[in-house]
Amino acid sequence: MKVLLIEDEPDLMSVVVRGLTEANMDVSAAADGITGLEMAVRHQFDLIILDVMLPGMNGVQVCKEIRKVNDNVAILMLTALSSTENIVTGLNSGADDYLVKPFKFAELEARIRTLVRRSQSTPAPKNMITVGDLEVDVMSRTVKRNEKSISLTATEYRLLEYFVKHQNMVLSRIQILESVWDIDFNMGTNVVDVYVNYLRKKVDSGHEQKLIQTVFGRGYMLKF
Numbered sequence: 001m002k003v004l005l006i007e008d009e010p011d012l013m014s015v016v017v018r019g020l021t022e023a024n025m026d027v028s029a030a031a032d033g034i035t036g037l038e039m040a041v042r043h044q045f046d047l048i049i050l051d052v053m054l055p056g057m058n059g060v061q062v063c064k065e066i067r068k069v070n071d072n073v074a075i076l077m078l079t080a081l082s083s084t085e086n087i088v089t090g091l092n093s094g095a096d097d098y099l100v101k102p103f104k105f106a107e108l109e110a111r112i113r114t115l116v117r118r119s120q121s122t123p124a125p126k127n128m129i130t131v132g133d134l135e136v137d138v139m140s141r142t143v144k145r146n147e148k149s150i151s152l153t154a155t156e157y158r159l160l161e162y163f164v165k166h167q168n169m170v171l172s173r174i175q176i177l178e179s180v181w182d183i184d185f186n187m188g189t190n191v192v193d194v195y196v197n198y199l200r201k202k203v204d205s206g207h208e209q210k211l212i213q214t215v216f217g218r219g220y221m222l223k224f
Helices: 009-024 034-042 061-070 084-092 103-121 152-166 173-181 191-204
Strands: 002-006 026-030 047-051 074-079 097-099 128-131 134-137 141-147 149-150 214-215 219-222
Touching: 002 009, 002 034, 009 026, 009 103, 026 034, 034 047, 034 061, 047 061, 047 103, 061 074, 074 084, 074 103, 074 134, 084 097, 084 191, 097 103, 128 152, 134 152, 152 173, 152 191, 152 219, 173 191, 173 219, 191 214
Parallel strands: 002 026, 002 047, 047 074, 074 097
Antiparallel strands: 128 134, 134 141, 141 149, 214 219
């Protein structure tokens, strides 16, 4: 497994590089955002561990630039910023997971393997899913409603795909967190509600028929 670590704290970089190397991972490292971005674009990695507070270019900017050219590499943000707003900002920039410092190395390793396994083992879907006038092409990852294209971030798309694949089913916040992000956030966070609101603005806004419904006390449901 090839891993790129972009981290400016020398002690933490040393610990992570040593630990992942001992876990039989091929680790490269960069100490600033610009160098890290250059490495991420020029070379193939299975996973990128990305600090947010970086010299030269911050992690959110780096993540956005990576996603412009590579939508497949798994990205794990590693940062001391732990508020819901910061989590949403990181995920909305294209990150797949978010781990807050300080952390236990065992958790970092577990999340790495989960992210890579998910990105490598998910079979390529081959069908179009429709819900009313909403069309989701799960092969090209494109979305239309009433023949009009809808632009979604990577996280918004994963959430919508999960909804359409489980249409007419009530999905709890815990189910959504575990299935869309494949991680266990502190359940005090409202990241699911934030992203559902993002989707509503893009999918339901301007349409008389609202597809994304709140089931009070239970969760959400996509229903036509």
